[in-house]
Amino acid sequence: MYITHQADFSKLEFVEKIGNAAEILLVLSIVPTYLRYCGLWRRSGALMMETTLFVWDFDWTVINCNSDEYIPASFIGSDEMERRLRAMIKQHGPAKWHDCVADLINDCMTESKATKQDVLNAAASMPYLSDVRGALEDIANDSKCGLCIISDGNDEFIKAFLKRNNMIDFFSRGIETNFGIWDNNKDDDNDNTTMSKELFSVVHQSTKYGGHSCAKCPPNLCKTQVLLDILSKETQRPRVVYIGDGSNDVCPAINVLEKGDVLLARKGNKISNPNALSGEQQEPSEFSGQEFPIMATIERRQREDGLIPRCRISTWNLGKELRDLVQSILNLSDV
Numbered sequence: 318m319y320i321t322h323q324a325d326f327s328k329l330e331f332v333e334k335i336g337n338a339a340e341i342l343l344v345l346s347i348v349p350t351y352l353r354y355c356g357l358w359r360r361s362g363a364l365m366m367e368t369t370l371f372v373w374d375f376d377w378t379v380i381n382c383n384s385d386e387y388i389p390a391s392f393i394g395s396d397e398m399e400r401r402l403r404a405m406i407k408q409h410g411p412a413k414w415h416d417c418v419a420d421l422i423n424d425c426m427t428e429s430k431a432t433k434q435d436v437l438n439a440a441a442s443m444p445y446l447s448d449v450r451g452a453l454e455d456i457a458n459d460s461k462c463g464l465c466i467i468s469d470g471n472d473e474f475i476k477a478f479l480k481r482n483n484m485i486d487f488f489s490r491g492i493e494t495n496f497g498i499w500d501n502n503k504d505d506d507n508d509n510t511t512m513s514k515e516l517f518s519v520v521h522q523s524t525k526y527g528g529h530s531c532a533k534c535p536p537n538l539c540k541t542q543v544l545l546d547i548l549s550k551e552t553q554r555p556r557v558v559y560i561g562d563g564s565n566d567v568c569p570a571i572n573v574l575e576k577g578d579v580l581l582a583r584k585g586n587k588i589s590n591p592n593a594l595s596g597e598q599q600e601p602s603e604f605s606g607q608e609f610p611i612m613a614t615i616e617r618r619q620r621e622d623g624l625i626p627r628c629r630i631s632t633w634n635l636g637k638e639l640r641d642l643v644q645s646i647l648n649l650s651d652v
C-alpha cells in the first residue's frame with residue numbers, strides 16, 4: 318500500500334514536472350517574439366537592452382538655415398534683416414539675442430501688416446536637405462533609437478516647421494528649446510476700433526531650471542544642463558549620438574559625451590543664400606557662407622582649457638555625408 322502510494326506520488330510528480338517543463342518551453346518560445354515586437358531582440362539573437370539616443374541641434378542641422386534670421390528676412394529681405402539685427406545686438410549685447418530677434422519680428426509684423434500665422438508660415442517653409450530628412454527617417458524607423466532636439470531657437474518656429482514637413486513624430490524624446498510666446502495686445506485699450514495685435518517674445522529655456530551656472534554658455538541655454546537632465550530620466554544610460562554645428566554644441570560634447578558616444582560635427586562652410594530658399598532641397602552646389610564654428614571651438618577649448626571630447630568625432634557637411642554616417646552607426650548597432 319505504502320509502495321503503491323509512493324509510486325502514485327512519483328507519477329504525479331513526474332506529470333507535474335513535465336507540465337512545468339512544457340510551460341517553460343512555451344514561455345521561452347514566446348519571449349523572443351515579444352521582445353522582437355518591443356524592438357529589444359537583435360537580429361543576431363542577442364538580447365538588446367541598451368538604446369541609442371540621437372540628440373539633434375536644429376538650426377543648420379535639421380534645417381539648413383538659422384531660424385532667427387530666416388523669418389525676419391522673409392519679410393524685409395536678408396540684407397535689411399542683417400543690418401537691423403546687427404545694430405540691435407550692438408546696442409543691447411549678444412546676451413539679449415532672443416529679445417532682439419523678437420523685437421525685429423514684431424517690427425516686421427507691424428511694417429508688413431503680417432499676422433502670427435504669416436510668421437508661422439515663414440517658419441514652416443525653412444529650407445532643409447533631403448538627405449537630412451532621410452537620416453531622420455532612418456533613425457526613427459529603428460526601434461532601438463530615440464531622437465530629441467536641443468536648440469537655442471524657440472518651440473513656436475521649430476514646431477511650425479516640423480508639423481508642416483511631417484517630421485514632428487520623429488522626435489520621440491521631445492524638443493528642448495526656448496519658449497516662443499504670443500501675447501494679444503491692443504495699442505489703445507480705450508479704442509474699440511483698434512485691431513488687436515499679437516506680440517512675440519521669447520522666454521529662455523534655462524528658466525525651466527531657474528537659470529544655469531555654466532560660464533561657457535549664453536544665458537538662454539546650456540545644452541549640458543539639458544542633456545544631463547534628459548539622461549537622468551533614463552533607467553540605463555543610452556549611447557549618445559550628437560549632431561550639431563554650433564559653438565554651444567561644444568559644451569555637452571566635452572562635458573556629457575563619453576567614450577562610446579559619437580559627435581557628428583558639421584564642418585566646412587555654410588551656403589551663402591539660405592534665406593532665399595524654402596522647403597526640401599537637394600545638395601547645395603556652393604559653400605561661400607561662414608564656416609560652421611563647432612570644430613574651431615573644440616580646438617580653442619583644447620588650446621585654452623586642455624579639454625577635448627572623450628567621444629568619437631566624425632564630420633559632415635552634405636546631407637548625404639550625414640546620412641551615410643547615421644546609417645553606418647545604425648548598421649553597426651544591428652550586428
Ligand SMILES: [Zn+2]
Nearest residue numbers: 531534539568
Ligand atoms: Zn554650458
